[in-house]
Amino acid sequence: MTELGIGIVGGGYMGKAHAVAMSSVGAVFNTKLRPRLEMVAAGSVESAQRYRKAFGFARAAESWQQLVQDPKVEAIVIASPQETHRAIAEAAFELGKPVLCEKPLGASIKDARAMVAAAEKAGVVNMVGFNYIRTPASQFARQLLSEGTIGDVTYFRGEMTEDFLADPALPFNWRCEGLANGNMGDLAPHPINAALALMGPVARVMADIETVHSERSGQAVTNDDHSQLMLRFESGVMGHLYSSRIATGRKMGYAYEIHGTKGHIRFDQEDQNALWLYLAEGPEAQRGFRKILTGPAHPDFEPFCQGPGHGTGYQDQIIIEARDFLQAIETGTAVWPTFRDGLAVSEVIEAAWESTVTNSWVDVATH
Amino acid sequence: MTELGIGIVGGGYMGKAHAVAMSSVGAVFNTKLRPRLEMVAAGSVESAQRYRKAFGFARAAESWQQLVQDPKVEAIVIASPQETHRAIAEAAFELGKPVLCEKPLGASIKDARAMVAAAEKAGVVNMVGFNYIRTPASQFARQLLSEGTIGDVTYFRGEMTEDFLADPALPFNWRCEGLANGNMGDLAPHPINAALALMGPVARVMADIETVHSERSGQAVTNDDHSQLMLRFESGVMGHLYSSRIATGRKMGYAYEIHGTKGHIRFDQEDQNALWLYLAEGPEAQRGFRKILTGPAHPDFEPFCQGPGHGTGYQDQIIIEARDFLQAIETGTAVWPTFRDGLAVSEVIEAAWESTVTNSWVDVATH
Amino acid sequence: MTELGIGIVGGGYMGKAHAVAMSSVGAVFNTKLRPRLEMVAAGSVESAQRYRKAFGFARAAESWQQLVQDPKVEAIVIASPQETHRAIAEAAFELGKPVLCEKPLGASIKDARAMVAAAEKAGVVNMVGFNYIRTPASQFARQLLSEGTIGDVTYFRGEMTEDFLADPALPFNWRCEGLANGNMGDLAPHPINAALALMGPVARVMADIETVHSERSGQAVTNDDHSQLMLRFESGVMGHLYSSRIATGRKMGYAYEIHGTKGHIRFDQEDQNALWLYLAEGPEAQRGFRKILTGPAHPDFEPFCQGPGHGTGYQDQIIIEARDFLQAIETGTAVWPTFRDGLAVSEVIEAAWESTVTNSWVDVATH
Amino acid sequence: MTELGIGIVGGGYMGKAHAVAMSSVGAVFNTKLRPRLEMVAAGSVESAQRYRKAFGFARAAESWQQLVQDPKVEAIVIASPQETHRAIAEAAFELGKPVLCEKPLGASIKDARAMVAAAEKAGVVNMVGFNYIRTPASQFARQLLSEGTIGDVTYFRGEMTEDFLADPALPFNWRCEGLANGNMGDLAPHPINAALALMGPVARVMADIETVHSERSGQAVTNDDHSQLMLRFESGVMGHLYSSRIATGRKMGYAYEIHGTKGHIRFDQEDQNALWLYLAEGPEAQRGFRKILTGPAHPDFEPFCQGPGHGTGYQDQIIIEARDFLQAIETGTAVWPTFRDGLAVSEVIEAAWESTVTNSWVDVATH
């Protein structure tokens, strides 16, 4: 068991989640590497100090630059806004320090490409924070697919629906400007990552992207509210993705359904401890979608609880992610999703935007 | 109360459903016109005789022609294969007899157009059998929309998923050939009709249509298995439709979700007595999707049962349809969906097919 | 195919349901005996005339006595209040006419016993209207149990919950007086019948019965609002029954769960087309409750629709009941539940009442 | 912010849960007192050493006695078998150290009484580990009840159903002997605690308790498999509790339904992030049970995640529990459920056992 000094950039929504995860991952997974909350950086020194006390870091940094360079900071988690991802990652790689970067990989595809180049040049552990795919249920879905349990897949539908901007009367805020903060920048990466994880590479897309509420507080909203993508995977399978920040009533609509020749899988993160599975086997009269409750029989569940059906939550995904990051550092092995995998997500997004210009199908490979 | 002699062409799946409906509609709805099962026609005289006995018709016809011409047959229900719809309808209109024709309106858009022309020339009652939209739940959804309960609609997703051809080992049958018998011909009309009923006219579509299992019993399958359509309604709202006959596990997946600025409606025909409604009102902590069970407070429920939650079924939709047909005849008023409404469905399908050729958005108006 | 003249006493909630059922049962089930709506009787001649027209009876009776005696009335359905059941049934049996009597079997256990005696003396078909157990789903549950699919049963929980008197402000009405109209008289018979049908005879009971809202419109409510029964079946299995007319939010809570050593069955009539089945077989990771949608693979579904998941409704149960009644008449065979089966329900109720006096377990056999 | 040395007795299922909770509670809730994993004790020195390393304790104790007496251990969590609870708690109170003891409070009611006496004599913080009631959803249910949202409560039904001993072929193990390890000793306390928390004190009970599988591996099972309790609360309200370790298919069936004059609450821990609420208000046609997803609007959710619907899990309840324990220590205020509250649970159990002897209702107050 060796300690590992962790530096986290950002102490907001995700910064806190990573701090908590780093506090408990050792006890949960009995990891070889034991993270030590060494340093936190934030938008201001004051807030960094506040985070230090609240989350139990040893020190607060004056800037992310200081944090990255601090010799006791041995691994870095980037949980600051998308615009900052690239510079922080590049600086860390420069010093050969492993990075876990929150999704999306930078604020643009240009950022994403530069970040992949930096990571691969440095040859150190690099990972993107697509946490949802790490629930026991979604890991189990991947396992079922790879074992062919539902036969040949014939259709995939994914979505990521929330409603935090559904009310047209909500005032203008930072989320209303900057492509990286719009639906395509902020929400779509999750279901696209899910699609890639579950189905493999996307061959081509055709998209419709829309800003429904184009004005808030008298100010023009300059990014999109929701979008749909028709797609074909490289396997030939047909797919559809919908993401939205205006889906009134939906709070955590990270959901998918996968049709196969022998079965059907359905999942909705709003009930993250259940995976629905239909199998076209056994007597016709006894067939039906089964609500499988996650338990010790499913990936990464038992360390959280020995009892099936007792349930894991949002924070637990981040703990699993932390475990994977630590393991990658310990073993020196790349862990999915790497920056390159993060770039693949950005490429689908890029192709989708292009298709709204050409009004036709766009090959992802060319992006 | 006056009797009305009914002639039904076809005694299979839908022929029986209409015969049963005509037997009970009077008692259920206390209709002014009381249908009398006068005559049934089928593919052979033998089967027509069998249907006569089973369903209680007074007489069996030797052919649909005989049925249409019989003076005691005052109204006609067409429940035979799509290829036969047009000729029967034209003959009936020639004689000024009202027609309730099963969906889709003929085997092609050419048929559909001819049938609309014949119907409008004759000026008699003409109606297409889109039954699903007639459940108390879906009627209530339409009512909620028209009253603005969920505010301005921002997204519509519809589907029609079944699995009767999901198993690739199923042998070739008549459903595997002829565009009218494929997914686009047979299944897609239902959700398209739902979309039109709930959302109004479709402005443009972009489709992906696929034959997944291209061979059965060594024979080439010449129509499609499933399809997805991105669409924009004339209102500007974004939409998506998926229909499939290979959706393993789905039995009656006539389903839709409608997002609005103030609420959200969801429905799935597999639980046809529930409508899910989210309202963005009241204390945040008490908001959630409500599972509303249909009851006497909803359209056309009470005649079937005084008790809420006691449920209506498939057959009851056909009874509601029969009531509407009788009422149209009695009052001489057109009843939705008329043949023209059926043609609107065919036009969306036509535009979808075209978009698969041009690989771009296609305006429906030009079809 | 032979016609059978039907006389129905009562044209309210259930009288209408039986009239509609008799109108369509022939077409649905291709029955040998074809019911003819011969005569209807009601509380007044005027209402009988109104029902005649609405439901399509040939004639209206001046009294139930006239109806029973009419030579063209060959079989009788009793759908009038509990107080009238006994006299009508006795008169019908006197003339050797078959009777389908709505639940419960008379207004008291004394009535029930007399009715069984009369029925058995006459030796004609006698049947009680416990319709809910006739859904395809509940018939399938019985089949699963008899085939041992869930192993040895270890626990049964049943309920019948509605909320028609949940609001304490609702004014006094006829339902608020007379034991036969209270929860134990009116609602409890359904789940008790379900328990007997699914689990076999009840050995002993221990009950708690309560009038929660003891006054309405200033008048004393003289019957019960809800009740719970602990019970042991003759098989030794433990059970629980709850019934209530004040269960706010529950509309048709005819529900049960049955635990077995190898599986588990759950059902709720509010989603009457689904049966939930858990099987302790196959890989642990793939186990879960399956939502089985009723379809042609289940009892008595196909005559209503060839499509699985398309759903039957309340009215369809009454049609199945009518089929069974006709078949019993045709074949001269007793059909479950006979009056004797109805009496078994009354005996459990009687034992339950007694246990509230003795405050201890009461053997049903002694009642 | 002050550190607090924590000693945990036991490192199994619950010992680990508490160790993880103590690792993260500070970061999650920004607590004033910051727990330090000081010492762990277990059944053997080897296992204590193993737990020390795995969970990150500073030291392993040679015995629980050593742990209790260690001056750096300032607060104690008891997570060892029921038989050990009493001695450990008494030793801790002797030294004036606060105790969080896992449910149930000792192995017998005698133990429970002694533990309450010791705790109250010492006058230090004492708390029992009823974690389930601490989910955001169940806390919210309590809030709704206390605010009268569903009006006057008329019925309560609770259950705790699992299936870890459902298979009769499972071999004999320690759970099969000793009343404290049976269903009444191990499972029933949870729903009884829920009933007390949600509904207030129980006035009287009438129970049926059964050992269904009386032999395993040829050895006699000497404790119970499942049980049901009819009860009346001091408020007069009727209730029912069922608990079982043989409920095939149920994994975490901590569930309850509460009927009120104005609404209805339902909860099932298998979907712990949803609370179902029916309100008898607004238009009849729009009423239905709402599935409320927990979020920042509900108690203790936000510290885990800012996003509604993102979900908490089993481990998070233990973190909330740890926060409450720390707060009690910091403020010197008793925190529900104290040992006395734990004793109230044991008294209901005692009364239930007695009722199976007397076969009649038993007043809880006399226990």
Ligand SMILES: NC(=O)C1=CN([C@@H]2O[C@H](COP(=O)(O)OP(=O)(O)OC[C@H]3O[C@@H](n4cnc5c(N)ncnc54)[C@H](O)[C@@H]3O)[C@@H](O)[C@H]2O)C=CC1
């Ligand atoms: N994986 C997931 O489920 C989620 C991922 N995210 C991603 O996490 C990242 C952070 O988002 P949130 O935590 O929601 O934002 P937030 O606004 O809650 O927190 C951002 C933090 O970054 C800090 N920060 C801002 N500028 C900085 C700078 N120049 N140097 C150092 N620190 C700076 C702020 O002080 C703040 O602590 C984003 O990339 C976002 O896309 C966000 C939410 C969910």
Ligand SMILES: NC(=O)C1=CN([C@@H]2O[C@H](COP(=O)(O)OP(=O)(O)OC[C@H]3O[C@@H](n4cnc5c(N)ncnc54)[C@H](O)[C@@H]3O)[C@@H](O)[C@H]2O)C=CC1
């Ligand atoms: N609204 C709905 O939910 C459904 C609508 N349909 C539609 O109903 C129509 C009938 O379909 P099904 O009942 O499923 O088919 P089916 O194969 O069960 O029955 C077809 C009937 O038409 C008769 N028939 C065939 N050729 C004939 C001819 N030349 N003259 C007279 N009768 C002839 C056959 O004898 C048979 O009785 C189709 O247009 C279909 O698209 C079918 C199923 C569901």
Ligand SMILES: NC(=O)C1=CN([C@@H]2O[C@H](COP(=O)(O)OP(=O)(O)OC[C@H]3O[C@@H](n4cnc5c(N)ncnc54)[C@H](O)[C@@H]3O)[C@@H](O)[C@H]2O)C=CC1
């Ligand atoms: N199986 C089930 O699901 C249900 C069964 N029932 C049972 O059906 C029976 C009827 O109840 P509802 O239809 O709800 O009552 P209702 O009040 O709707 O109708 C009662 C009918 O009986 C007639 N009637 C009253 N006194 C009569 C008399 N002396 N002679 C002839 N007709 C008379 C009335 O005119 C009326 O048409 C009851 O025994 C009730 O328990 C009621 C509802 C549901």
Ligand SMILES: NC(=O)C1=CN([C@@H]2O[C@H](COP(=O)(O)OP(=O)(O)OC[C@H]3O[C@@H](n4cnc5c(N)ncnc54)[C@H](O)[C@@H]3O)[C@@H](O)[C@H]2O)C=CC1
């Ligand atoms: N709140 C809840 O949800 C649950 C509570 N429990 C309760 O937690 C307690 C522990 O149960 P589990 O963790 O399931 O048991 P376990 O068998 O997993 O762990 C018991 C631990 O106690 C230790 N131990 C045994 N004898 C000891 C002794 N004399 N001195 C020191 N340590 C000793 C063992 O080494 C082991 O680490 C029980 O009282 C049980 O009822 C258990 C499961 C769930």
